[in-house]
Amino acid sequence: MKHIVIIGGGIAGMESACALTDAGHWVTLIEKEAQLGGKLNQWSFLFPDFTPAEKIKDTLFDKCQERDFSILLKTEVKSVQTHQKKFNIETFGGQKLEADAVVVSSGYELFDARRKEEYGYKIYDHVITSADLEKLLRPGSDLSVAAGKNPKRIAFVHCVGSRDEKSGNHYCSKVCCITGVKQAIELKKRLPEAEIFCFYMDLRMYGKHFEELYREAQEKFDIQFIRGRLSEAAEKMDKSLLIKAEDTLSGRPLKMNVDLLVLLVGMEAGKGTATAAAKCSIEYEDSGFLKTNDTFLFSNFSSQEGIFLAGSCTAPMSVNDTILHARSAAMEVNSWLRKQ
């Protein structure tokens, strides 16, 4: 029986662990946090159909429970050594594992919106990120901006930390557009009186039902989309925010007051993935995401033989893309092991 170590217990790690166990291998899943699930734990509802994140998570948890593999929680990898086609993995807890193959599924981190200083995240009271808003969207939460006062006008800023040389991230984080549309709709459902604006550069509704949701946002929920990137936000005396952008389609600068500003933060490879790359001595791209052998056929192969990649450590990905990528990683690992 072959032993596979999976680094990162988010949805990619969980899904590939299950698939590899089903293929008859022994799997060890290493997760630095106290629970599995990764970033999905922070999310309330998923685009494009508002499926509760809990539901996906619970299904994946159940799947993991039904299968027999070992899970090391609160564990971080200290080193990965290659020795005669075997991988010797040592954790900070002192555990030593020998693996025939390694799957890196170290995921992503959200862009730290404080780096976009001009938007005043953590400085102005009513500037929040999409991740903050996601928590606020749980049923029963308080959305008020002042005692008893719900926001009357809300703006979403797309591409915060994505497609932005100033943030150091040239790539598109892919999921923020549809996240913005989803959250705008959810907010409108909660606050029917509110006016909601999305400031975008391009709207990239690439997935199934995304465009339809966008249209619904316009048609049913009166969400307005303004093409133009926010240049800056400033807090006013009443804590509302004066935001400035160019309405690029009119070719005129535009300013408006909003009560709540939501920054749709992008994905970054983050420290976890950088550490994994360093420990496994695998290559990464300028963006920080792990380098895959090619774009089409070998997207689960790292630059080192025997080390495979799954999920958003390779590129920004949605939940469903991640799950698919994780499954394909498991298949690649399995057929590679059989060839050995």
Next chain:
Amino acid sequence: MQNEGKQKIWKDYQKEIADDHYFYVRSCIRQNFFPGSEQTFLKILRAELNKDIFENPHHTTCSGIGYHSDIVPFDTIQTIVARQFALMTEAGYRNLAVSCITSFGIYNEIIETWKEFPNELEKIRNYLKKATGREFKIPQNVSHASDIIYKFREDIFARKKYSLTNHETGKPLKIVEHIGCHYAKMFPGKGVGGAEFPHVLVGMIESWGGEVIDYPERRHCCGFGFRQYLVMSNRGYSISNSKKKFESMEPYRPDAIASNCPGCPMFLDRWQYVIEEMEGKTYGQNGRGIPVLTYEEMAGLVLGYDPWDMGMQMHQTDVEPLLDKMGIEYNPDLKYAGKDGKQIGQVKMAGCKC
């Protein structure tokens, strides 16, 4: 407003400011606009802080205004700047203390250019050598004069006679800070606190007992904009920018505006008068204007210097309302008196209903 957020940014953008032994480069326009300010700066450094600061009367304009007005080519301005550095080198100094924000931006821009393009540096060394026979070293430290005041703000406050508080109520005065665009917008790392939330004036104001106003158009340019002012028919653009700022700050009822740039206080001061003449609108309290200070004047007032000695009668928007609030004693009769006590004549365009 969450101060912790700002503090984090201020921590991220701390620049090195030389401690002593400065070579001072003056601004060409300030001596007309606010002639007492640079003198006050030298006085504070020498008399109050006991620092070594040297200036060479042979230094010239950095030609920044010409450069930004597309009159002076880049090679020319680089050579002029190289000459200033040569004067500094010859005097045995390595720390540049820059009075002007435009010059500060120019020096940083040129030094960064030389870092990126060493060929350019060689070319300029060559030009300077051929033209003047001089050689130069790049300064070790380039600080704006306001950086230096910022660095020693607590030392200054230790010697204070007044603070930025209302002497009657004891409440902090509300002060708008305006940072010259070229201070940090081009190179955020070269300014104390970066470009978005600069700390250089905030630090002074808060240390000296005042309260800073952060209003929506804080980041906006004063409207100087070089060409916008230099060509008379363009001045509408300039004044519109200042007006935008006044309208944005007005609801906060500021007691004064402080700036660290030669042009900004000039325009924030003069345009208040012009707007009042054109539209009858004033932005201060009791139908008066908002007094505009340079940071040196602000420091001088804190240290108890005589406002007329600092040239504050040259402001078109009267500073008396601020002096009165701070409880500064001054003799109104001496406002327009020369050094010899004789009246030198009032400013022809008297400012803002005072």
Next chain:
Amino acid sequence: METTSFIWPFTIGLLFITSFLVVIISIWITSLSRIDKSRIVHSIFTRKSLMAIGEVFMESLLHRKIFRKNRMLGYMHMSLAFGWFLLIIVGHIEAWNYYHSFSVPAYKAIFFPYFVPASASTNSGKVLAASMDIILLFILSGVLLAYYKRLNSKLFGMKKTTKLKAGDRIALSSLWLIFPLRFLAESVSAGIHHNGSFLSQPCGQIFASLIPLQSIEAPVWWAYSCSLGLFFMALPVSRYMHIPVEVVLIFLRNYGIRVKKRIGGFSRIQVYSCSRCGICLDSCQMTHAAIKDTQSVYVLKHIRNRNLTDEKLFNCLLCGRCQPDCPVGLELNNLRITQRIESTKEYNSSYEYLKNGKVAISPQTEVIYFAGCMTHLTPSIIKSMKEIFKVANVKYWFMDEDKTACCGRPLMQVGQYGAAGKLIDHNLERILASGAKKLVVSCPICYKVFNEDYSMSGIRVQHHSEYLLELMAENRLPVNKMPLKVIYHDPCELGRGSGIYHQPRLLLDEYVELISVKNEKESAFCCGGSLANIKIHMNERNQIRDKAMDEYLSYQPEMLATACPLCKKTFAKSNNLPVHDIAEIVYMAIHKNKIMNPEEQKFMEKSKIGL
């Protein structure tokens, strides 16, 4: 005699309605234009009046048009209208006969059995009484049908029936009561005075055996009189105004008066002539898109009630399908357009830019080809026409090849006649400058306006279907019959709008196997794309189109042919049948080997056309 006080409700009602009608009809007639008034003066003592009388008899009394639509419905209307008419006439004859005088007051005739207990004593009296019973029986059968229609309108060939308002309810209730009450009153009188006939007498006998009739005789005549009076009083606010007004309408129409592009006496007469029978609901395709409140009957009602909204006024395809069905023969499209003109008369449109000389001057030519705005979105029609011109060796000027003003028809359809006039003037100037003798148009919308609203004598306007037929007749077009089963869809503006039904069919007959369908020519469907409707949503348009398409598909055609770029585009979007303009079909026949695109090619292969 105090018991005769029951005549008052009837008499007051009659006086009221007579004076009301005199006043209102006088107002309408006086507000007619001078030309229309002179039309009346010049026609009143001519054959036209006789024809009008004939028409009144055929339509207002016998309801011939309704008969044609549905016999049951026709009988119901005829029994009520013609029956009542006979009742009044025979009632009067009875009175004249009895009193030997023609100056008998109306109430004596109406309540004759009450006033003349011994009426059946003479032979003539007996015959007349028997006639009255026959007529009453005839009417009552109609009333029964009317009751039943309220419950089940399908029996009368109507899918929908109109909704009623208060005035209508009062009038309807009183109308329904009039004849049963008359019958009751007559029977009661017969029971007492034995002056009834075969129907009223036995019923009277039965009543008499049940209750003492003396005490109820006056009350039932009271009730009868009240129902008559009430009906007359409610008439002006009810749809039954159509009964008297339609007579006026028929006369004026016979005198050659038509609805003009402004609201006036005649348009009012038309509006009041609507009986709200609801027959127009059945032919209206808007119901296919579940739009059920914008049809002609409702719009006319709202015009009467002065509460017509733009949402209803403009939510109509102006396809004209309702018009041939209207039993009163109302000019439904024109009435709606008149109302649209009224609604938009203050809208501003300035086409100053047409005057700035950007449009090139006209070259000298014999034939002008005007494709039309829409045709530019179906470039294969233009391509086909260009090829046909080439094959037929026609020199022509393609007037709107590059840029040109719209023909003006879309503006007219929404009531903007003034604005359209500016475009017309502009285009007219260019057309006239070319010295052309013929204007060939590919778009029926343009065709209609060029034909009707451009004053260019000496220039013949032809839709390309007419033109191509003409070329073919001159042997200038190759003929090549393709074994394709094709349905021809009549565009509204070309068919009902301009009366061109045969030319396209004659042409198509030479090229394909044309199959005819149930709803064609006058009753052809609208494709749903009509520009006349500015309120309808795209998905509603699609529903209308799909319904029409479904019917076409039931004939299993291999291709749908049409002669309008808008119809083509609308049907093509449904994507379940190749749709081609007749020009394209001619093109295909010319180029047996050069079919338009690969899909086309596949399709033609499938259809076993020799390639």
Next chain:
Amino acid sequence: MKDFGYTVIKQRTIDYDQFDGRLLSDVLRMEPSFKTCLSCGGCTATCSANDLVSFNIRRINLSLRRGETYELESEIQKCMLCGKCMLVCPRGINIRNVIMLIKKSILKYKSVQL
């Protein structure tokens, strides 16, 4: 008031908080399909009037949404109502109705002002 040879220039900035949204709300209420405009410009590209004069339907949407109604009144008069735009619109917006509604609303608010 003194003349200095220059004046305070009116800002080009669209101040979203200041505009009069009556026209917009009228149009959107009566023709909700207009909400779905993507600003693709297909309408403008096919427009018969735009062939002859600068007339941009896409911008009419923006003008309405940004309260730039002062220019609408003269702009909207250029439309010939030919309907090509509706055949091109990827969102099936009833553009001709929008034009008519704008005309109607302009009249309505003019009379209100009077």
